[in-house]
Each structure stands twice: as structure tokens, then as C-alpha cells.
Amino acid sequence: AVSYDLYFWRFEDESAPPTSARETCDILCDGGAPEGLAALAVEDVKSAIAEVMGQAGWSQDGVFWERSGVIAEIYVEDRHVQVSLRGKWTGDDANRLIDVMNGFGCPLYDAQTGERFQV
Numbered sequence: 001a002v003s004y005d006l007y008f009w010r011f012e013d014e015s016a017p018p019t020s021a022r023e024t025c026d027i028l029c030d031g032g033a034p035e036g037l038a039a040l041a042v043e044d045v046k047s048a049i050a051e052v053m054g055q056a057g058w059s060q061d062g063v064f065w066e067r068s069g070v071i072a073e074i075y076v077e078d079r080h081v082q083v084s085l086r087g088k089w090t091g092d093d094a095n096r097l098i099d100v101m102n103g104f105g106c107p108l109y110d111a112q113t114g115e116r117f118q119v
Contacts, residue, residue, distance in 0.1 A: 006094060008106035009080040010038045021109050021116035028080055037079035045076050045104055052096045081106065
């Protein structure tokens with residue numbers, strides 16, 4: 001199944017990010033640590049995601065969540081969150097996660113379109 005990947009992070013200075021959103025995502029995907037990313041409250045982020053997704057069990061950094069044909073693989077790292085949606089997901093499924101991360105000041109980067117949205 002094709003996955004739809006969503007990334008979330010916050011720059012320490014959103015007005016002057018050291019790299020473009022696409023470069024930042026490429027560095028993250030390669031396992032690197034882009035400059036200028038703000039630290040996330042990992043446990044708070046995990047709790048907030050679990051609340052909206054109805055998933056309590058995290059194994060190490062990630063969770064594999066499935067309900068009604070919607071599959072979400074969610075990884076919460078120190079400075080970013082990566083979500084892969086597969087199956088019968090809808091915009092509502094994505095929007096729940098986008099709303100949670102906006103609450104942490106982390107706008108969506110849509111890897112498919114190359115667009116980083118505002119909070």
C-alpha cells in the first residue's frame with residue numbers, strides 16, 4: 001500500500017530557518033540532525049497523540065496503530081515527529097494529528113507536495 005508521509009518540527013527561529021523545509025526533511029530521512037530544530041517534549045507529544053488516536057502502547061520511539069482499515073506508523077523523536085498513513089485513511093485522520101502537532105508549535109511538512117504549512 002502507498003503511504004502518505006507527514007513530518008512535524010519546529011525551528012528555534014521560525015523567521016530564519018537555517019535550511020529549507022525540503023532540506024530539513026531530507027536530513028531527517030537520512031537519520032541526520034538538522035540545525036536549528038527546537039527540542040520537543042517527547043512524552044507530552046506521545047500522550048497527546050495517544051489521546052486523539054486512542055492508542056496507549058508505545059514501543060520505544062514508535063507506535064503502529066490500526067483501526068477500521070486505517071494504518072498509522074508514528075515515530076516521535078527529540079526534534080521531530082514522522083507519521084506514515086496507509087490503508088483507508090482520510091483527511092480527518094491526518095487533521096487529528098496535524099491539530100495535535102500544531103498545539104506543540106510544529107506545523108505540517110507534506111513530503112508529497114514539498115509544502116510546509118503555518119501553525
